[in-house]
Amino acid sequence: MQHASVDDYIAGQPAAVQSVLQEIRRNIHESIPGAGEMxxxxxxxxxxxGHYVVYFAAWKHHISIYPVPRGDDTLNAELEPYLAGKGTLKFVLAKPIPYGLIGRVAAQLAAEGPAKNKNGETDA
Structure with missing residues (x-):
């Protein structure tokens, strides 16, 4: 199902997941002043x-955050238990969600600047 907006995406999730997504969204926006969304x-x-910074998605049993920041060794050590692939953080819904950590991930990704594609060009 294609969603028209972030609000629409969140509204399409189970009620318990909606509150988690709203809090993740709030923390990300608090960590990246002036951020937009799509x-x-x-x-x-x-x-x-105009450049993507961070993606988030709800799955049946977890929330994923993409990509994983590269430039902060201390932060990367804290993220280790949540790594679920080369560029994915996985937060299990049955456990407490570390909202502050997700906000720090967003801030670090914004500080690292826009991602580069395989041709070395900035992705929009």
Whole structure:
């Protein structure tokens, strides 16, 4: 199902997951002043200056955050238990969600700047 907006995406999730997604969204926006948002690849995407910064998505048993920041060793050590692939963080819904950590991920991704595609060009 294609969602028209982040609000629409969140509204389409189970009630218990909606509150988790709203809190993740709030933490990301608090960590990236001036951020925008859109749906990209069918999931909520937070943007800054027209470039994507971070994606988040709800799954049956977890929330995923993409991509994983690269530039902060201390943060990367804290993220280790949540790594679920080269560029994915996985937060299990049955456990407490570390909202502050997700906000720090978003802030670090914004500080690292826009992602580069395989041709070295900035993705929009």
């Amino acid at each position: 749906i990209s690849y069918g999931i909520p995407t937070v943007t800054l200056d």
